[in-house]
Amino acid sequence: MLITDDFLPVPVPESLTATYLVPMAGLPRVGTKTAVAALADRLAEPVYGLARQMLDSPLMSVETRPIGEFPELPPDLLTAFGATEAQLDRLAAASHVVVVQAQYRPGWPPAHEWAARAVAAAVAESADGDVVDVFGLQFLDPATALRSLPDERGRIRLVDWILVPYSSDAEGLWFTTKGLRRFGLLELQTQGVPDHLTRAWGAVMTGAARRLLRDWADGLTGEEVPAFVPLPVLATVTGHDIAVAYGNPEQHGATAPVLLRLELDPATDPEADSFLSLRPPLGHPGTDGRYFAAACATLFTGIQPDVRYTRPGDAMSTAVSTARSRLDEVRARFLSGALPAETQLVVKYALPGADGPEYVWAGVTAWDDPERITGASASDAAADPAVRIGAPVVVATADVVDWALLGATGVLEGGWTQAVLDAGQPQPPTTP
Template sequence: MGQSLTLPVPEALHGTYAVAFAGAPAAPRELAREQVLLRVRPPLRDLVVGMLDSPMLTLDLRPADEFPPLPADLLAAYRAAPADLAAIAGASHLLAVRAAYRPGWPPAHEWATRAVAGALGAAAGAPVVDVFTPRVLSPAELTASLPGADGEIRLTDWMLLPHTAGPHGFWFTTKGLARFGLPELQTENVPPPLLEPWGRLLNGLARRVLDLWLDELAAHETPLVVDLPEIVSVGLQDVAAAQGAAEQMRREVSVRLRLDEEGEVPVLTVLAAEDGPDRLESLCAALFGMPHPEVL
């Protein structure tokens, strides 16, 4: 039987977005309120306006050269359009939209800052940069990522899954779970034929781990730490839920999480629940019903 992993709960979480303006907007907070009321639907609108009217959300407008430069190489790597890169490079002013909020649901710090930045960017035709990633969010991507009337989101709209090639396979690391207070997930030495299925499995696992985290936060009043199971099941329903879809088939596999704290920030390394050769291949085959790579 697996044991528990004890994870610290941050006192507050922070969301930051940048809007690159060709010219300085007048009265940005008043403009933000006006545009949010115009462009954001309830019930999200009420949350955003409440954050705007509180000290939890700040708007910091300055000449562009008074901010550290936005990382053009990373923005390009995350598929920013050339026109957006040119607009960011030529911006006279940047507006930093920042918010802080307690861990839990809803993630008001992220929803409010993304909605405010998106409303201002849409009004001015200005690029919006998600500083956490970092990447440029198109108006369509930004609007689609915000929660609907049911308060649900697609996790994949808030999390990326970059991977890099190494001598023994691919290295996967999620980028987005930290928005909710969790360590990111990582897997080393993923065989090339598993590039797509292992990515899908990690998306589903991220959804399952986030649900476990939120359940624990909701069960305790301002906890300092949360215990998560070392052995976690991930199923086809989790994979679908990460994409905002539903899945009727209830097929699951188990993985083991290991908390690694040696680096700059802690990460959760994803391992097979049981060691053995072809263990990642076996997990993907069991979950997705795919043959082993050697018989493809």
């Protein structure tokens, strides 16, 4: 294998393991093979065949254990990654857990992940239970787990398999991926991302993961597993990469490619993870954050990400009034299921702080009471240490100052206060 300065040699693990859990009260009442057979008409043939073959081979094991024999799952992390109170209550009440594990060589298809998730979903469905993805520390209801599996053409939405968590420090935001190691590839990271690029850079990371995963899989097509796969030092990301990763290729036209430089960041602690860092190309003038902002402007023309802000003025007051005047309408659409598929409703609301109100976003999960919104925080709040990304929040409707409907490419509707900030001057916001 020829390695040059244009390529970065990335080590390949010898084998990969997928682990899924199905907590349940009591012992399974349906055999594993019977549960999988019940999904014959709902699983695409590549996955259905893989699941049946691996069940009959030493590559997969399915064991039922008393739950006390399995290490306790951290409820705070499960909550941060989307677990509901009902799911946590079922976990607490479980007496046993079905452990589904599968091993396979690195490469494509990732048979270990597809087969193990399919079998775990079959077992969970037969027991009216949940699937716990141990790698991602996520609860999946059986229907969601099954939807994430590939279709008859082997296509998946990468967002169903990786997460992009972030945290903040004095230099900006630190983004990482969580899920690429399922496929043998190192996780990605970016440091020093400006605060106002929160949502946009998460999408860029997802698109970059999709592009690099393709290069990674192409390097593993031989009969022998190589020790290293050469990845291009300068990776390209386009709007199409992002749209495909979100499963909506038709919702994004062609954009100019953005270049990102790969750097290997090996861990000094043997217990810690190594990363592939995404940086601007060498020789780029200015800060990394300026380059990241320019990259987002290229990939999301006319779309700006979510930010926190406090800016007075007539234009902002008009924007808030416009958003609030349409709250009843968007609530009715949310409750009736009339919002477009693959979109998320978010609201911005005020948190009291020592220096005045702080405005943060939350994804809406329930709005049965017109006066109260139940959701999950979309960002960390400086004013309240309990408000962290993914944490459950209850928002008084009276505190809402804006709302937006988000799709794979950003804001599709709403976001009037954002328009005022983007204009940079006191102009009335444009109605979508």
